[in-house]
Amino acid sequence: MNCPKCNSSDVAEIFWGYPGNLDSMKEKLDKKEIVLGGCLVSDHDPEFECNKCHNRWGDAEHNFSDKTDSFDYDQGFNLDEVYDQ
Numbered sequence: 001m002n003c004p005k006c007n008s009s010d011v012a013e014i015f016w017g018y019p020g021n022l023d024s025m026k027e028k029l030d031k032k033e034i035v036l037g038g039c040l041v042s043d044h045d046p047e048f049e050c051n052k053c054h055n056r057w058g059d060a061e062h063n064f065s066d067k068t069d070s071f072d073y074d075q076g077f078n079l080d081e082v083y084d085q
Contacts, residue, residue: 003050003057010051016041016060 002009014037019025028034032051037060047058 001048003048003053003055005055005057006050006053008050008052012049012051014045014047014049014056014060016045016062 001011003011010032012032012035015025015034016037018039019036022029025034029036035049035051037045041062043063045060045063046056047060049056
């Protein structure tokens, strides 16, 4: 894959979100196979970054994921726990 801006083949995949274990990613980070995108994930994040001109493009996989959150609406919550009365 080449950068659409400068045509360089030195391209990294962008890792979005909070990395649980940076030690396991260290080698790929050092080789610039991946770059850290940040902890704040949106629905329009790019997938790739050029290591030469830093252009970002593409659509990260999470842009297309199911937009439901993890809260279990059927279970609900206990107001006493929330407000700790």
